[in-house]
Amino acid sequence: MSDIEIFCKLCDAVSILSNIILEQQSLLKQSDIEKEIRDGLITRYEDVEKNLDGICSMK
Secondary structure, X not given: OOHHHHXXXXXXXXXXXXXXXXXXXXXXXXXXXXXXXXXXXXXXXXXXXXXXXXXXXXX
């Protein structure tokens, strides 16, 4: 195998690894966004629960 072939194989390997890293970063960002949405929904649910408890205690 010539030096150029080795260099090309190394470049391909670096490109593949770069794509994997970018995909992992994207998945982490997506996971963070999903967590924020889930936390927001939980907070809203808890607020509704408190309001219902307040209404029920008024009776």
